[in-house]
Amino acid sequence: MAISPLRARLALKTQEASFICRRCLHNQPSTTLNFRLLRNQRAIPSRPPNKPIPRHARPQTTTANAHKPPSSPLAALSQTITRRASPTSASRTTPHPSSSSFPATSSKSVAYWLLASATSVFGIVLFGGLTRLTESGLSITEWRPVTGSFPPRDESAWEEEFARYRLSPEFKMLNSRMNVEEFKKIYWMEWTHRLWGRVVGITFLLPTVYFVARRRVSARMAMKLVGICGLIGFQGVIGWWMVKSGLKDDLLETGTHPRVSQYRLATHLGTAFVAYLAMLWNGLEILREHRLLRDPEQGLKLLETLRHPSLRTFRRSVAGLSGLIFVTAISGALVAGLDAGLVYNNFPWMGQNILPPRREMLDPLYSHTRDNRDLVWRNMFENPVLAQLDHRILATTTFTAVLALWAYSRYSPAVRQLLPRAGRMGMLGLVHLVSLQVILGISTLWYLVPTPLAAAHQAGALALLSGVLVLGGRVWVPQRTMRLVRNAVAQAQGQAQGKSGSLVGQRGPDAMIRAKIARPVSA
Structure with a gap:
């Protein structure tokens, strides 16, 4: 009682x-x-x-x-x-149907979609270069995000579109003898480029909504995808902001060639590079996580090897090299915006010497102040001679840095022993890419910037960025990846102990009762 x-x-x-x-x-x-x-x-x-x-x-x-x-x-x-x-209850193996939490890792299908989107962005960057080289980017003088998706359907619509183009500085100064049929050729180039940009945005936005709503991505990856969507939308705004600069007479000096602002062109190209690299990096990161989690113990050994102090210098060098390659690519956008590739067309000389005359490099004509305080930076970004020289210096430095890092990875005993085979192959591939890019750049200068070589040189810059990013993905160890692999190893060890009958690590009331009952008898 x-x-x-x-x-x-x-x-x-x-x-x-x-x-x-x-x-x-x-x-x-x-x-x-x-x-x-x-x-x-x-x-x-x-x-x-x-x-x-x-x-x-x-x-x-x-x-x-x-x-x-x-x-x-x-x-x-x-x-x-x-x-x-x-432990055999269905509630331990089947998640609750109303669970709204994000998974720890994203689905492989998300990775394949990201890589396909990155391929599409690579293509539109290459096509955008062709549009600029054929001087077709200023053929459409209005920005209509929705109605602009439909081209002119009859001759009267074509005449209206051509009448708007005749008001632009490019037609007045360069193409005053152009007829409607010739106008259609450059119009279709720019229209295709803009339509491709809309397709990239739609094919990224809709899958992002689906994958996030169906919880096919982790919470961190969901935030990244939303950020890339915003970046793609912002890229469309920057594209029109760039084109608009080439449609104003007040931006042109007397006798100059009608073209867009080199600052806006570099911003437009740099944003496209960032969007492409974000898609490529996140797609490769998801695949890497799945590959490491397939065998957590081996994956943990690999990550611990990569985090060895002897590889710290190599990892940091790859990070610095990626920044150097990106800056070199953006300087190439300044060269393209200023048509600086047409100034000096020999290499390694610039005229009779390695360096052009000082008067040409630091021309006071480009200064906007009386005391010439802005003389240096104005010439760096607005003088075609100094812009080409800067690009040559950056490209040579990049080529030398890649070769030096390859030699360090091959002839340093500690790095050679610890660096995995995938890292060595990535480093060798980067050497091949930078060598090809140097050949394309020099050939573009020698042959007075022909369209096929110039477009290939721009594609080579993006390929070189891809190569250094792939190498970084093979040697860098993000904290999140390390944490996921460690948790997977601990979970696998716990499951192995549970299968062998051990009560260590079990939870719940029944496990507590069984542990109390099954306590061994003292002698």
Whole structure:
């Protein structure tokens, strides 16, 4: 009768509580309750409540006992707890249907879609270069994000479009003898480029909404995808901002060639590069996580090897090299915007010497102040001679840095021993890419910037950025990747211990009861 109130309380809490606290397992009254519960199941002779139960007399809870009809409220409570905490219960293997949490890793399908999107962006960057080289970018003088998707359908619409183009500075200064049929050729180039940009935006936005809504990506990846969507939309705005600069007479000096602002062109190209690299990096990161999690123990060994102090210099050098290549590519956009490739067309000389005359490099004509405070930076970004020289210096430095890093990875004993085969192959591929890019750049100068070579040179810059990013993905170790692999190793070890019958790491009320009952008897 002394424990009847406690029985009543436990019976009332059966629907609410699914656990037994430690005090109920270790305190003296709870020991008595557990003893009486087990006595109802196995007819153990009764003992006084104030004496502990011998360990050899504590029976094991079996699955068969859980299906027997309960003989008391406490027995019913025990069977309910056993069913809820059983390792074979469906609730431990099947997630709750209403769960809205993001997974720890993103799906492989997301990675393949990101890589396909990166390929599309690579193509539109190459096509945009062709549009600029054929001087077709200023053929459409209006920005209509929706209605601009439809080209002119009849001759009257073509005449209206051509009439708007005749008002532009490019037509007045360069193409005053152009007719409608010639106008159609440059119009289709620019229209295709703009339509391709819309396709890139739609094919990225809609899958992003689907993958996030269906929880196919991690929470971190969902934020990245939303950021890339915003970057693509911003890229369209920058594209029109760039084209608009070539449609104003006040931006042109007397006798100059009608063209867009080199600052806006570099911004437009740099934003496209960032969007492309973001898609490529995240797609490769997802695939790398799945490859490492396929065999967590081997993956952890690989990551720990890459984090070795002897590889720290190599990893940081790859990061610095990626920044150098990006800056060199942006300087190439300034060269393209200023048509600086047509100034000096020999290499390695610029005229009769390695360096052009100082008067040409630092021309006071480009300064906008009386005291020439802006002489240096104005010439760097607005003088074609100095812009080409800067690009040559950056390109030569990039080529030398890649070769030096390759030599370091090959002839340093520590780096050669620790660097995995994938890292060595990535480093060798980067050497091939930078060599090809140097050949394309010099050939473009020698042959007075022909369209095929210039377009190939721009594509080579993006390919070189891709190569250094792939190399970085093989030697850098993000904290999140390390944490995922470590958790996978710990989970695999816990499952192995569970299969061998160990009770270490198990949780839940049933595991606590079994651990207390199965405690070995002292000698």
